[in-house]
Amino acid sequence: MSKAEPSSDQKPPKKRRQWRAFQRKPLAKSQLATRARKVESSTLRHAHRFVLKRLNSLRLARRHIIAWSIVVSVVLLGIGAQLFLYADTYTELAPARGGTYAEGAVGIIDNLNPIYASSGAEVAASRLMFSSLYSYDSTGKLIPDLAKSIKRSKDGDAYTVVLRDNAKWHDGADVTAEDVVFTIATIKDPEARARASLQVNWRDIKVEQLDDLTVRFSLPPYAAFAHALTFPVLPKHILQSVAPGALQENSFSTAPIGSGPFEFRLLQTSDSVANRKVVHMRANTNYYGGAPRLDRFELYGYESSDDVVLALKARALSGAVEVPRSVIPELGDAYTVQQHPVDNGVYVLLNNANPLLKDVKMRQIIQRIIDTEQVRADVGGGVRELHLPFIGEHIASGGLPAAPQVNRAKAAKLLDNAKWKRSAPDGVRKRSGKEELALKITTTKNPQYERAANSIAEQLREAGFAIDVVVLDDKQPNSNFIGNVLQQRDYDMLVYELPIGADPDVYAYWHSSQLGMTGYNFANYSNATADAALSSARDRADQKLRDSKYVTFAKQWLSDAPAIGLYQQSIIYVHRPSAHTMPSDAVFVSATDRYADVTNWTVESEEVYKTP
Known part of the structure; x- marks a missing residue:
């Protein structure tokens, strides 16, 4: 049987597309060298155009940058030096909050x-x-x-x-x-x-x-x-x-x-x-x-x-x-360090109830002997003179009496006239050859008061007084300085600080109504003229009239010498410089x-x- 022929309704089979295999073409060495030279030439041109020229530009720019950097640095250094040297012109120290x-x-x-x-x-x-x-x-x-x-x-x-x-x-x-x-x-x-x-x-x-x-x-x-x-x-x-x-x-x-x-x-x-x-x-x-x-x-x-x-x-x-x-x-x-005066006075109070000191002539003798300028030097200096019973600056109208003058020659003559004669070998003055001219200076434990007391003691000793200095520690709980010494007036002479205040009213210290244990008349001072002036000054609202009364009182006080003003107190305050x-x-x-x-x-x- 012969092969069957395809029928007319059947499609013919598709032909597969076939690709030719890639074939390497042979390349001659001369062609390769030519092409390499072309690539090299193109690369060099590119490098010269885009790299070397720019490098040259960069070198040129670099010089400018360095030059400008130096200029800017010099300017900045100048500004810094100016700020450092003239900082006080632009800035200041101011207190800072907190702390x-x-x-x-x-x-x-x-x-x-x-x-x-x-x-x-x-x-x-x-x-x-x-x-x-x-x-x-x-x-x-x-x-x-x-x-x-x-x-x-x-x-x-x-x-x-x-x-x-x-x-x-x-x-x-x-x-x-x-x-x-x-x-x-x-x-x-x-x-x-x-x-x-x-x-x-x-x-x-x-x-x-x-x-x-x-x-x-x-x-x-x-x-x-x-x-x-x-x-x-x-x-x-x-x-x-x-x-x-x-x-x-x-x-x-x-x-x-x-x-x-x-x-x-x-x-x-x-x-x-x-x-x-x-x-x-x-x-x-x-x-x-x-x-x-x-x-x-x-x-x-x-x-x-x-x-x-x-x-x-x-x-x-x-x-x-x-x-x-x-x-x-x-x-x-x-x-x-800061020093500021305060309205307190340091005095040597003369107890007017003492057998020797109740005589105004003896108090005046002591007044002529004590050199308060020397006392101020001995306590370390830096304190103001105070010869009045109040702060002199509080009397605006003036007319205040001057400080008593030291006159030891006159004081010695007055002592001689009062039959107080020096005796050998200690030089202490005695009356009738037996009774010594002896007094006791009392003060509280304080370096400044102690120096003042010792300065007064030395000056009086040179004048023929027999002086003992007694220092009491009023900070001790069992000392009871106020009750046993101050209120009892158990002293001959007392170096003591009196707060005076911003007004010249010192009635509490010197009026006779303030005598006694509960009063502040620590010198036991009594004078009718002084009492009248102090009382009258308290009642007067007119400042000039008040001042005149205090001037009258000050003159009487200096004449009677119930105390001797040594100096106006001051305080020394120290603090850190940053405070x-x-x-x-x-x-x-x-x-x-x-x-x-x-x-x-x-x-x-x-x-x-x-x-x-």
């Missing part, structure tokens, strides 16, 4: 209730944490504090004080007139046992509340009454339930609530053996006088100025008060007036640009 100021003060800290504050450290703590109706600014001027205004009645027997309405206690309660009335009532209450210097100001004064912010004081006419309004105000809402007799021992005395620029945080014992304590305070951000720039204030109480000096040398303090002048060189450049404290020209009535601008104190400084 902790640590201050050292002399005195044990046992009681933080201000009506019991006795040591310098306790009084300082009171000033920082409590407010007064009035206070002194950094110029020594009396200005309102808690008070907004004061009005004196026509006859001078009443003062009406209006309080500011934005003062608050540290617990947030409002300060009101009730607090003022409560404070004075507490001070006057004998069971409360407030310190005597506060009590004496309020014995004959009546206080009443007129409304929430108004108080009226009724009293015998007293021109200087406004100066008595610097007492610290206590919070009635905290203490009204405490019996007056239990107030001193109350917990408030170790954890007080005040209204001042700093509020209490902690009373810490840093040395139990030395009874050294630290009061930790923080800024009162709600203080009506403006929040302090410091965050915290730490007040360290030291037993003596020697302990303060040791702390300063250890760089443990930002600042300190009552630093002895003799140690200032030892502190080097670590602290800035900002009181102005260098500040005037203080008392040492705690250094806090007049404490809200502006800072512990560090920062550099700021000056503003035009």
Whole structure:
């Protein structure tokens, strides 16, 4: 059978596309070399065009860059040198906010209730944490504090004080007139046992509340009454339930609530053996006088100025008060030193009740012997002359008597005329060959007072007196200097510091009504002319008339010589150079007036640009 033919309806099979295999064509060596040369030539042209020319441009640019870099560097160095050399022209050091100021003060800290504050450290703590109706600014001027205004009645027997309405206690309660009335009532209450210097100001004064912010004081006419309004105000809402007799021992005395620029945080014992304590305070951000720039204030109480000096040398303090002048060189450049006079006078009081000193002629003899300029030099210098019973600058009208002149030749002649003859071999003067011209000089333990006492003793010994110097440590708890010595007037001559204040009213020290154990007439001085002048000056509102009365009193006082003014006291304050404290020209009535601008104190400084 033959093969079958395909039918007409069947498609013929597709033919597969066939690719020819890639065939390598042979390449002659001459052609390869030619092509290589072409590639090389093209590459060189490309490199020359895009690389070598740009490298040349880069070298040229590099020279310009280096040149400009040098120019810019020189300019920058010049600007830097100018800023370094003339930085003071553009910048200045300014106080920086924040930080902790640590201050050292002399005195044990046992009681933080201000009506019991006795040591310098306790009084300082009171000033920082409590407010007064009035206070002194950094110029020594009396200005309102808690008070907004004061009005004196026509006859001078009443003062009406209006309080500011934005003062608050540290617990947030409002300060009101009730607090003022409560404070004075507490001070006057004998069971409360407030310190005597506060009590004496309020014995004959009546206080009443007129409304929430108004108080009226009724009293015998007293021109200087406004100066008595610097007492610290206590919070009635905290203490009204405490019996007056239990107030001193109350917990408030170790954890007080005040209204001042700093509020209490902690009373810490840093040395139990030395009874050294630290009061930790923080800024009162709600203080009506403006929040302090410091965050915290730490007040360290030291037993003596020697302990303060040791702390300063250890760089443990930002600042300190009552630093002895003799140690200032030892502190080097670590602290800035400021000295400010205060309205206190250091006197040698002559006990007019003493058998020898009750004779005005003997007191005048001593007045002619003692060279107060020599005393001031012996205590270390740097203190002002004070020959009056008050601060002379407080009498604006002038006319004050001059200081007595030293005249030892005349003093010797007067002693001879009084039958006080020198005896051999000690040279001590005796009367009738038996009775020695002997006196005792008493003072308290204080380097400055001791030098003053020894200087006076040496001068009197040269004149033929037999002198003993007795130094009492009034800081010891069992010494009772006030009760056993001061109130008993147990001394012949006493080197003592009297707080005088910003007004010439020294009635408390020299009027005969202040004789006796409870009075402050420590010289036992009595003179009718002096009494009349002091009493009259208190009643007069006219300043010129008051001044004339005090001039009369000063003349009589110098003639009677119940005491001899040695010098006006001053305080030496040191602080770190970076700290900002009181102005260098500040005037203080008392040492705690250094806090007049404490809200502006800072512990560090920062550099700021000056503003035009």
